[in-house]
Amino acid sequence: MDPSDDPRPGETVLDAPIQNQAALQFIGRIRTPFATRRECPRQGSLDGPECQIEVEARFEPALQGLEPGVLIEVLYWLDRARRDLLTQSPRSDGNARGTFALRSPVRPNPIGTAVVKLVACDGPVLTVQGLDCLDDTPLLDIKPDRRGYCVQAPPKA
Amino acid sequence: MDPSDDPRPGETVLDAPIQNQAALQFIGRIRTPFATRRECPRQGSLDGPECQIEVEARFEPALQGLEPGVLIEVLYWLDRARRDLLTQSPRSDGNARGTFALRSPVRPNPIGTAVVKLVACDGPVLTVQGLDCLDDTPLLDIKPDRRGYCVQAPPKA
Numbered sequence: 001m002d003p004s005d006d007p008r009p010g011e012t013v014l015d016a017p018i019q020n021q022a023a024l025q026f027i028g029r030i031r032t033p034f035a036t037r038r039e040c041p042r043q044g045s046l047d048g049p050e051c052q053i054e055v056e057a058r059f060e061p062a063l064q065g066l067e068p069g070v071l072i073e074v075l076y077w078l079d080r081a082r083r084d085l086l087t088q089s090p091r092s093d094g095n096a097r098g099t100f101a102l103r104s105p106v107r108p109n110p111i112g113t114a115v116v117k118l119v120a121c122d123g124p125v126l127t128v129q130g131l132d133c134l135d136d137t138p139l140l141d142i143k144p145d146r147r148g149y150c151v152q153a154p155p156k157a
Numbered sequence: 158m159d160p161s162d163d164p165r166p167g168e169t170v171l172d173a174p175i176q177n178q179a180a181l182q183f184i185g186r187i188r189t190p191f192a193t194r195r196e197c198p199r200q201g202s203l204d205g206p207e208c209q210i211e212v213e214a215r216f217e218p219a220l221q222g223l224e225p226g227v228l229i230e231v232l233y234w235l236d237r238a239r240r241d242l243l244t245q246s247p248r249s250d251g252n253a254r255g256t257f258a259l260r261s262p263v264r265p266n267p268i269g270t271a272v273v274k275l276v277a278c279d280g281p282v283l284t285v286q287g288l289d290c291l292d293d294t295p296l297l298d299i300k301p302d303r304r305g306y307c308v309q310a311p312p313k314a
Contacts, residue, residue, distance in 0.1 A: 022183075113232070
């Protein structure tokens with residue numbers, strides 16, 4: 001955490017240790033042009049800069065069937081975010097509101113989600129557009145976007 | 158895991174222990190009418206059954222600012238899913254493809270995401286429509302839907 005992560009006026013901090021109720025494993029790393037949180041756009045854009053998702057070699061078989069051109073949902077671990085703010089004052093307006101009413105990286109379980117365009121697949125490396133996270137962010141999951149998925153999958157019998 | 162979770166023909170299993178690289182804490186529980194995976198719809202519908210999200214009391218302040226009528230993104234831990242399949246054969250078609258090309262609950266980090274309609278807020282209990290997960294699923298996070306969020310938040314300076 002850098003000093004700019006100190007609570008601002010009006011913010012509420014949860015004074016309790018983080019419990020360990022489930023274990024996450026990192027399945028790769030995300031490469032973006034954003035080295036600091038200030039450089040990250042508030043929200044990724046499908047015509048934003050190309051970024052790389054580097055999937056660990058052992059998970060490469062799990063990429064079978066992903067094709068360039070589709071939208072994918074990417075989940076990642078916001079490893080540089082504090083986890084104890086219940087209310088937050090966004091820098092943009094200074095009005096404190098609940099963490100669950102914000103898409104701030106600061107949250108009890110700092111998991112980021114983004115819907116991005118899959119531009120290219122080169123073995124375990126995916127090139128995508130639409131990310132807004134810091135460079136070197138740990139990767140948690142990749143899923144087809146739920147809207148695309150509606151079309152592919154027939155209703156359950 | 159129940160026996161129906163055994164690998165099917167054509168599926169690929171990762172033979173490696175799950176690493177513990179980040180700790181998740183459960184922030185509540187989800188109540189749905191779906192007691193078994195067979196009962197779960199393939200995908201939730203915004204006019205589906207009303208379900209309850211029970212947020213732990215200590216996290217209630219983090220709900221400030223959420224109002225009925227909005228779309229929210231819900232993240233949850235698919236605690237009854239195996240985590241070691243690299244390729245899977247969906248029951249619906251039997252063609253094996255990569256886990257990351259499927260929205261199956263079985264994945265290296267079994268985090269489910271859903272966009273749901275917030276119908277009512279009653280203290281720490283939210284009533285929503287659009288979930289497809291099992292009853293008693295652990296809750297990980299709630300965020301405003303990214304599409305709604307575009308409108309609220311001005312571009313970063």
